[in-house]
Amino acid sequence: MPGSNKIQNPKTEVPQTPEMNDRDFLNDMLTTEKYMTDSYSTAMNEASHQDLYNDISLIFSETQNVQRDLFNLMFKKGWYSFEAADQQTISQTYQQFTGYNSQLPSSDMVQ
Incomplete structure (x- = not known):
């Protein structure tokens, strides 16, 4: 399609029926993995014991890798x-976040 900014591979066709198809199952699994990584991230932030944190961190990493594989x-x-995104949008976003970064205290000032 001329002028399209869409980045996409050719679609693998799936049956258009009321039953779930391969795309539906993968999308459901991807959504679940995203939810799980969010939950594990929260659990790591709230873990009071280092060994518990380490265990959750390992599970988080494995879950994140599964999520990435499903996405791919x-x-x-x-x-x-x-x-x-066009180059102008990328440049504007870069400048915006560079400005935010310059407003943060440097790491040697944080104690």
């Missing part, structure tokens, strides 16, 4: 796409 598979099959 969905992207490969054309079931996940992006809109490419």
